[in-house]
Amino acid sequence: MQKEKNTFCFPLPVPVLAVLHRLHMAGYEGFLVGGCVRDFLRGVTPHDYDLTTNALPADMHRMFAGYRLIDTGIKHGTVTVLADGMPIEVTTYRVDGDYRDSRHPTEVRFTANLREDVARRDFTMNALAYHPDLGMRDYVDGCADIAARRIRAVGEPRRRFEEDALRILRALRFSSVLDFSIEEETAVAAHACAHLLKNISAERIHEELRKLLCGQNVQTVLTTYADVLAPVLPAWYCAARGDFATLAARVAAVPNDPISRFTAFLLPLGDDLTTADGLMADLRFDRRTRERIGKLLAHRKDPCTGDLAALRRFVAGLGGEDARLLLAFHWALAVAEGDHDRAESLTRAAKTVEGLLQKGACCTVRDLAVRGEDLAALGCPTGKPMGDALRALLAAVLDGRVENEKEQLLAYFQAQQ
DSSP, X not given: OOOOOOOOOOOOOHHHHHHHHHHHHXXXXXEEETHHHHHHHTTOOOSOEEEEESSOHHHHHHHTTTSEEEEEEGGGTEEEEEETTEEEEEEEOEEEOOBSSSSOBSOEEEOSOHHHHHHTSSBGGGOOEEETTTEEEOSSOHHHHHHTTEEOBSSXXXXXXXXXXXXXXXXXXXXXXXXXXXXXXXXXXXHHTGGGGGGSOHHHHHHHHHHHHTSTTHHHHHHHHHHHXXXXXXXXXXXXXXXXXXXXXXXXXXXXXHHHHHHHHTGGGXXXXXXXXXXXXXXXXXXXXXXXXXXXXXXXXXXXXSSHHHHHHHHHHHOHHHHHHHHHHHHHHHHHTTOHHHHHHHHHHHHHXXXXXXXXXXXXXXXXXXXXXXXXXXXXXXXXXXXXXXXXXHHHHHTTSSOSOHHHHHHHHHHTO
């Protein structure tokens, strides 16, 4: 291969250099490709490294015989090489066949031509190939698009999205996370092809949406592309219709963690907690996450402020971790809306709650100085009567009617019988 002038010099880990060197010594081409090249050009250290090569999978098995190999996607030409413990995916140049399910090619054909491989990729910023000695291969003006902070489909955008509809969500996610704009023709195609997202698995939609919501450019993306989510989130879209700007501003304002961002995202569903939980179930949220978001939505109208007894009850209803989260959630919304008095009130409440939690104050049944067996010894039946009795004791402690001290609690329990 003709060597081009290399105006780029990226610091590559030793295992990556070793794999590139072995490919070269065996007479094959090898280039870094995809996200790692994009990140280098953005001045960000990659978290993983993918390579592309004209070597076939069988060739890779021979030349890396001394390494641990994982046939990650052997049918599509991908072998993961574990070099000094670092997983490096190495994929043969390929050309994809027809796509018949808006997601997967019916077949792939290996090729010896890097340019053909690049032509099948999703966005120009992900279609760059780099070798430390041979320089950059940029057949689609990806470097210019990265410099312009622009997401542009490789080739004809509508065709790219019709081949694999997940690319639509990837465009939105990249725009949100990287704070890049989406090039006009690519944006038009994303809106036009949104109905194809119905062919994408719930797990993949969930993963892309989670990353999108936690991106720095989420406000712009949600405001501009809410309709793209409509085919897979119809109940949410109908509930939020007409006020996407407010919704997007709320999502962007709350703390940047998946629980807070999803809670804000689901606010348009209002009191319809059943629909919210059904949406999360459809998107394959894990049980714990569904419970936490459902709890935050159920308590979203709680005042979150008040005297010590009120704040104790607030923590009792949510638990310490989620009480902190909901206070931070409401404080961020108050700041975003310019409600400085409420923000100051929430700041004071957060300090009080933190003090309660740090001191181990009694805020839940588990914090009581008595246990079920203590009440059983005094004749309290097990089951529901026991649970009711413990909750009544907690209420008495929260209201300041009795101290959380074992003898006082037992005396109070007996006095109520």
